Amino acid sequence: MNKNVFFIVGPTASGKSELAADVTARCDAEIVSADAFQVYRGLPILTAQPDEATLRKVQHHLIGAVSPNEEMSAEKFRGLAVAAIGEINRRGKLALVVGGSGLYLKALTHGLAPLPAVDASLRAELNALSLEELNARLVAVDPSGAEKIDRRNKRRVVRALEIFAQTSAPASAQRREWEDEAADVRGVFVFRDRTELYARIDQRVAQMFRDGVAEEVAGIEDVSKTAEKALGLDQVRQMLDGKITSSECIAEMQQATRRYAKRQLTWFRRQTNFEALNLSLQKDHAAAVDWILQKVLSFAHPLND
């Protein structure tokens, strides 16, 4: 990607949205969200979209950009993000990509092999089969590929079979290996000490209920297969159906969000090379904004040109 882009990535509830908005306000930039669930319209509270004031402060892209009954995918996101970045750059501005969806970010920075779009009925057909049956089929069709993937993970096996069915060639042969580091990709990875991050998550989930998540979820009926995986959607629906109490609902959502944040931290530690910034060690919000801004400016205006 040879575009004018800077990344701000981090786990949920780390405070990256506020940071990104404040950084953007001080340099000639616009924000492109890399969040797999904030892209959907109609669930601003549940998906913890930035508040109205933040959205108004600087230009945001890909927040509430697709209908909740639409299916999303990493490739679809990549297309939308590349278009948004191109448009921002054409206006002479820097695109600040901010988000926490690891695969979406990687699809954007490292690219994906050209493959046909997902076939929903094929996927449903494969999902109906047992893991044993799926594995047997994969071994028959792509023995070397079968050795490389996690065969206890049904998703992975199904995906490999989907690709074979759609292209008549093994998925492993079409995979485009990702380079360790894309040279022109620059950004920061913000995080916080674990106990502080978890406290912020717990607090934010509790706040969602005061803000009316229950009403928000009750008012939305048609959600796609991908959108319905939004953290908390299932729990809030169970609460609305009277199957669990509101405090059980809150506790379950807090726990699920904590586990999600942990997975994000693993991903960013292992899968990206961005410069790390521990916000727990920063003097205050302004200091963190200054730190990031300095990185952005040194990137946008290299001294050696």
Added chain:
RNA sequence: GGCUGGGUAGCUCAGUUGGUAGAGCAGAGGACUGAAAAUCCUCGUGUCGGGGGUUCAAUUCCCUCCCCAGCCA
């Protein structure tokens, strides 16, 4: 004050007919190439409430003390 249960991992508890202990949950680490807020894998040493006694050996049996819950005064 008396009686009855209990006090074992961060929490809820199991267990050892005496040979220093293990589940669930919480938590931690990891994987990840079009579902990614998804999906999948791995990880259990703790004065077994304190002190004393019996014993080759006590978390287990006995005595005593402390704490918690319930009931009776």
